[in-house]
Amino acid sequence: MSASSPAQAASDTKPRKTARYQVDQAVRRALLTGRFIPGKAVTLRGLAQELGVSPMPVREVIQRLAAENALEIRSNGRVQVPEMSPRRFDEILTARLLLEPELAERSLKSLKPADASKLEAIDQRIDESLGTGDSESYMRLNRDFHFHIYQAAGSEILLPLVNSLWLQFAPYMRTVYGRVGTVNLIDRHKEAIQAIRDGDATALREAIAKDIEDGMGILGREGLPSP
Amino acid sequence: MSASSPAQAASDTKPRKTARYQVDQAVRRALLTGRFIPGKAVTLRGLAQELGVSPMPVREVIQRLAAENALEIRSNGRVQVPEMSPRRFDEILTARLLLEPELAERSLKSLKPADASKLEAIDQRIDESLGTGDSESYMRLNRDFHFHIYQAAGSEILLPLVNSLWLQFAPYMRTVYGRVGTVNLIDRHKEAIQAIRDGDATALREAIAKDIEDGMGILGREGLPSP
DNA sequence: TTGCAAATTTTGTGATCACAAATTACCACT
DNA sequence: AGTGGTAATTTGTGATCACAAAATTTGCAA
Incomplete structure (x- = not known):
């Protein structure tokens, strides 16, 4: 579940049952798992038909995700997932x-032993x-791991920023894993x-920090023209 | 001019002439100057009529700005500028x-003497x-000053994040200046x-860093319930 | 005057239509 | 077979309509 949820305020915790919300969740999931x-x-119409709704809510969701730089609206109006560049990659890593x-x-003081156990289960x-x-499972679980931590801070500003970043690099990482596999991945989850x-x-x-560097620094630049 | 421009891709530098783009610019300006x-x-319809367009492009822009947390969509669908809280304020300052x-x-190596002169003119x-x-002039000029620097980096990731932050605290700062005035403001622009x-x-x-702290740290918490 | 309930208006949401621009498909011609 | 241009299709954009939920106003009674 995305913590910086769309179509709902931070202090107003109701998912609502709008079509827009469903579409938003679906597209976000698709982006995060690299579909x-x-x-x-x-x-527009393709997505709408695929999700069984009119183009209307899809249009709003696309604007929403474009504002987070998870989607790109070209000058001719066409929509696509942005392509990665060395520059972008480096900036995302920095951020x-x-x-x-x-x-x-900031989450530390809210994390209890039960959370540690939960994280251990995810890591396994x-x-x-x-x-x-x-x-695909790896990407979903890795995100679950990180955001289970981050979520605890109850952050209204930092969390959406980080969320936006994950939305931006996830589709690219998927293509990397598709090429080189996930076997060589190491993480710092146990630490x-x-x-x-x-x-x-x-x-x-x-x-x-080390986990981020291990995940992006080593594997990530695979196939990118050097900066 | 917003650097993380809406309705256009980073690598695709054409403003387009869509109604959506006009509405987006207008609302952003209004937010940044605290209107x-x-x-x-x-x-929705109010904004649409005020800007002389149909509700359609306004809806898309609202979703866009809601995604950047510059606007808040309550659970009943109503749209408003989020109210500031000590928590939010502290997080924005941190970010x-x-x-x-x-x-x-990152902008430093791209900044030339001409930019320094330009900045001096703005500061004056x-x-x-x-x-x-x-x-209102102060807020616009102060933003011009900072973003004239930041823009030089040609950043596609960090700049939109920072842009989102400014969109979030600007409306609140306006109310602060309205209460306590701008006379006591100090900045580190000359440094x-x-x-x-x-x-x-x-x-x-x-x-x-000092400029941010002087601007937000001293004046900013004015009137906020203590964390 | 005050409190409450019904009626009216306003508002967001979703769907459909019209249109122009862009993309794709097709076919004649060298 | 390759190439150029034209027709057909697809696409994003904006406007309008219908509907239900919410907010506001109105009206009446205590």
């Missing part, structure tokens, strides 16, 4: 390293998905869990 | 301090507007200009 191919055009450790630290399923090479159990802010920041 | 009152409802110095440093007009107490002339990254980061 849209960067550079490939996505059409993640600035924001996510801060957000994790991540290891399994790495073994089977199911990259993070330990830091949460210890209530150690510095260690948690470090674990998150 | 919308936080907490006050803004209606600004993390992102803006970084963005400034800022001083004038502070004297006359014209807070920033000097740092740009010297090509001194550390000094520029410091000037930007």
